[in-house]
Amino acid sequence: MFYNKALDSFLEEAGDISRFTAKFFREFLKPRYEFSEFLRQCFYIGYKSFGLVAVTAFIMGLVITIQSRPTLVEFGAEAWLPKMVSISLIREIAPVITALICAGKIGSGIGAELGSMRVTEQIDAMEVSGTNPFKFLVVTRVTACITMVPILAVLAIAVSLYGAYLGCNIHGVVSWKLFWNQVFETNTFSDVVPAVTKTFFFGLDIGIIGCFKGYFSKKGTEGVGRSANSAVVISSLLIFVLDLVAVQIADLLGFT
Amino acid sequence: MSEKPILEIKNLYKWFGENHVLTDFSLDLHKGESIAVLGKSGSGKSVLIKCVIGLMQPDKGSINVFDLNVPDLNDQELDKIRVRIGFLFQSNALYDSMTVRENLEFPLRRHWLDTKKQSVDELVMEALENVGLKETVDMMPSELSGGMRKRISIARTLILKPDIILYDEPTTGLDPITGKEISRLMVDVQKKYNTSSLIISHDLNCVNIAADKVVMLIEGRNYAEGTLEELKKIDDKKVKQFFE
Amino acid sequence: MANPTSRNIRLGIFVLAGTVFLIVLLYMIGAKRSLFSDTFRISAQFYNVNGLMQGNNVRFSGINVGIVESVEINTDSTVNVVMLIEDKAKIYIKKNALASIGTDGLMGNKLVNINSMKDGSVAHIEDGDILKTLKPIETDEMLRTLSTTNDNIKVITGDLKNITQKFNKRNSLWSLLQDTIVADNLKEAIVNIKITGARTAIITGDLQEVAKSFKSGKGLMASLLTDTTMAGKLQHTIVKLENASDKIAYVSGDLSGITAKIKDGKGTIGMLITDSLFVKDLKSTMKNLNSGVAGFDDNMEGLKHSFLLKKYFRKQAKLKAKKPN
Structure with missing residues (x-):
């Protein structure tokens, strides 16, 4: 039907990923939960990524504040710095930066790990050992991503706001209390709720793409490398697409 | 050996698109017997045993294990027969993220969820003792040499005390001396637990040591059968290839 | 290799920290929006609300005391504005207080200003009262x-x-x-x-x-x-x-x-x-x-x-x- 080969393979992959996602939800609902493996994955995906996410978020908070100051000073609205910065950090920057960092770290990690497990027949070995490898490997990792990425994003918001607080105090003086007062006053539920909600989907994206790429890795070490690489590329791209969709939906629902 | 075979493969077909890997392959494995399937790379040996364990679905034919036809089984039933069939993977398939102990415990915990901690420990140590690697119990697979990994892999297969062990190229990637050691270990294990073995290999040394009977898999069929000595005498171009 | 218990403890702390911050964030925002304190309702009818919206602040003598709960057109010449006011402001606002629409800064949000009149003898405001209004001046x-x-x-x-x-x-x-x-x-x-x-x-x-x-x-x-x-x-x-x-x-x-x-x-x-x-x-x-x-x-x-x-x-x-x- 389609004679364009690139388009053809793109559509085929999109279909495969959709089916993979559907399978994830089916398997997720079936009993025999791999809870201890889930906790183990949460530890690696959540706790182990926190340092990286925190450093990035802190720097972003600081830099955005320093960068925004000159324009606001021009308008004589320097007092609005905490408000403006906190809105952009909470609504957009912290969640997306977290997701991108996670796509880089977790997505490639899962892609490479499952890829090498596929290549060295560990996935087959699991199946032979009476374990549903999809449940044991994919469901635990994707669920861990879905739960950990939002927590990372929330902590990233906290850390980036702290960075913004320090940024406000480089040239001007904004007291700790005034800063938080302004933050809490400016931001509403309609800023926080959509921002946190979309990170669940970012987590799903990172987990699914990483697992999909790794689970169906081609034979050989090259296949593993390619799995890890394309997991990062596709999930990062999808994060932006999801972000676009999220902003439209939030707009439609009246979270402006 | 007139009793009923515990593994009976009949008229098995498997093809990938145009590529016909197995065409009308049949094989019987009796209790305590050790059969080697000899074939070139890419001749469908691995496909054959993956069909036996249910990792792949044949396109036609039947595989009877313990009077059950494998292609017809659902997941729960497959799990039940998989407890009784050990599978030694070509690349060992040790879980990189787990210690040797956890690797060995894995199938145990999965299949018998109610196993007590004490007996799990005992079984792990027993299995390790059989392959002579008791001291590696708390090491990671990445710290072990190729031969040691193969032994650990055998230990993991043995831990469930299976009736049949399927060996997928057990000596590939090992030096000839280690390969011989592994082959001897396979024979020891078979004697000790009275298991049946189905060995997929192209390594004549291994086949010579470990197998009672050899089946030549050529062009997807059981081209020739017999002991290694008998096969060597067959005057056929395709069979001769293996002994040159 | 960290043992599972210490791993789970660290994971627990991590998860707890995230959850606590989220709750604090939501609670503080809610507190700013008077969503969690005891409130009462008053209303006022304006000729023109100049774009006042649901959720805008209500100030009494310049201090935030509540939010606008709803803005609805009443008749062809009046707009009914219902305000949620914190209970603690009740004792300060009198029945004859005057409501007007104002702006927070030159380009800021619209808000409702409530100013008390000089006559202090009037009774305190109560739930459901309707305030007098001042026509907003443009x-x-x-x-x-x-x-x-x-x-x-x-x-x-x-x-x-x-x-x-x-x-x-x-x-x-x-x-x-x-x-x-x-x-x-x-x-x-x-x-x-x-x-x-x-x-x-x-x-x-x-x-x-x-x-x-x-x-x-x-x-x-x-x-x-x-x-x-x-x-x-x-x-x-x-x-x-x-x-x-x-x-x-x-x-x-x-x-x-x-x-x-x-x-x-x-x-x-x-x-x-x-x-x-x-x-x-x-x-x-x-x-x-x-x-x-x-x-x-x-x-x-x-x-x-x-x-x-x-x-x-x-x-x-x-x-x-x-x-x-």
């Missing part, structure tokens, strides 16, 4: 009022000039014959003008201040955004200005009546002669006049000197004070 409306005021002042001065000229030209007797009414009217007018003058002076003072802060300062926005007292003053000024312009309109009405009468002087004089009743009155008037003329002349002189009259009367007062009796 800048162009304010400028319009100012220009009418100016026009009116122009007319008044013109009229006064006419009057004084006429008094100077005419035979003083005939003028004086008419003058019981005129004198009264003029006196009244002068008093009014005096009040107006005083008010205008205050207003111009305020406006000057406003203009000054408009001109000075690093930016108009800066001062308006940061200075809430300024905004308050501006509103105050505008209210006064409205009052003043009303008064001026009143005065100018009076004065034009007077001038009209003076203009058709002849007819009046004829009427006066034929009117016996008026002649009687005239007699008594003449008596009074003796004493009155002096004061009146003073007044006229004063009008000549200065429009705002202030100085003159002050001078007169001083002179009087100097006299022994």
Whole structure:
């Protein structure tokens, strides 16, 4: 039907990923939960990524504040710095930066790990050992991503706001209390709720793409490398697409 | 050996698109017997045993294990027969993220969820003792040499005390001396637990040591059968290839 | 290799930290929006809400005390605004408080200002009360009022000039014959003008201040955004200005009546002669006049000197004070 080969393979992959996602939800609902493996994955995906996410978020908070100051000073609205910065950090920057960092770290990690497990027949070995490898490997990792990425994003918001607080105090003086007062006053539920909600989907994206790429890795070490690489590329791209969709939906629902 | 075979493969077909890997392959494995399937790379040996364990679905034919036809089984039933069939993977398939102990415990915990901690420990140590690697119990697979990994892999297969062990190229990637050691270990294990073995290999040394009977898999069929000595005498171009 | 227990503990701390921060964030935002404290409802009906929205702040004397819960069109000329007010503000807001629509800074959000009136004897506000409202004042409306005021002042001065000229030209007797009414009217007018003058002076003072802060300062926005007292003053000024312009309109009405009468002087004089009743009155008037003329002349002189009259009367007062009796 389609004679364009690139388009053809793109559509085929999109279909495969959709089916993979559907399978994830089916398997997720079936009993025999791999809870201890889930906790183990949460530890690696959540706790182990926190340092990286925190450093990035802190720097972003600081830099955005320093960068925004000159324009606001021009308008004589320097007092609005905490408000403006906190809105952009909470609504957009912290969640997306977290997701991108996670796509880089977790997505490639899962892609490479499952890829090498596929290549060295560990996935087959699991199946032979009476374990549903999809449940044991994919469901635990994707669920861990879905739960950990939002927590990372929330902590990233906290850390980036702290960075913004320090940024406000480089040239001007904004007291700790005034800063938080302004933050809490400016931001509403309609800023926080959509921002946190979309990170669940970012987590799903990172987990699914990483697992999909790794689970169906081609034979050989090259296949593993390619799995890890394309997991990062596709999930990062999808994060932006999801972000676009999220902003439209939030707009439609009246979270402006 | 007139009793009923515990593994009976009949008229098995498997093809990938145009590529016909197995065409009308049949094989019987009796209790305590050790059969080697000899074939070139890419001749469908691995496909054959993956069909036996249910990792792949044949396109036609039947595989009877313990009077059950494998292609017809659902997941729960497959799990039940998989407890009784050990599978030694070509690349060992040790879980990189787990210690040797956890690797060995894995199938145990999965299949018998109610196993007590004490007996799990005992079984792990027993299995390790059989392959002579008791001291590696708390090491990671990445710290072990190729031969040691193969032994650990055998230990993991043995831990469930299976009736049949399927060996997928057990000596590939090992030096000839280690390969011989592994082959001897396979024979020891078979004697000790009275298991049946189905060995997929192209390594004549291994086949010579470990197998009672050899089946030549050529062009997807059981081209020739017999002991290694008998096969060597067959005057056929395709069979001769293996002994040159 | 970390053992699973310590791993799970660290994971637990991590998850807990994230959850706690999220809850704190949501709670603090909620607290700012008065969602978690005890509240009561009051409403007010406005003619025009200038884009006030659900969730905007409600301030009492400049302090946030609640939020706007709903804005609904009531009739073709009123918009009903329901406000959620924190319970702790209840004891400060009186029933006669005045609600108005304001802006937080020059470009900020709209908000509802509640200001208390001076009369402190009124009861506290209660749930469901409806506040009186003040029509929101827009800048162009304010400028319009100012220009009418100016026009009116122009007319008044013109009229006064006419009057004084006429008094100077005419035979003083005939003028004086008419003058019981005129004198009264003029006196009244002068008093009014005096009040107006005083008010205008205050207003111009305020406006000057406003203009000054408009001109000075690093930016108009800066001062308006940061200075809430300024905004308050501006509103105050505008209210006064409205009052003043009303008064001026009143005065100018009076004065034009007077001038009209003076203009058709002849007819009046004829009427006066034929009117016996008026002649009687005239007699008594003449008596009074003796004493009155002096004061009146003073007044006229004063009008000549200065429009705002202030100085003159002050001078007169001083002179009087100097006299022994």
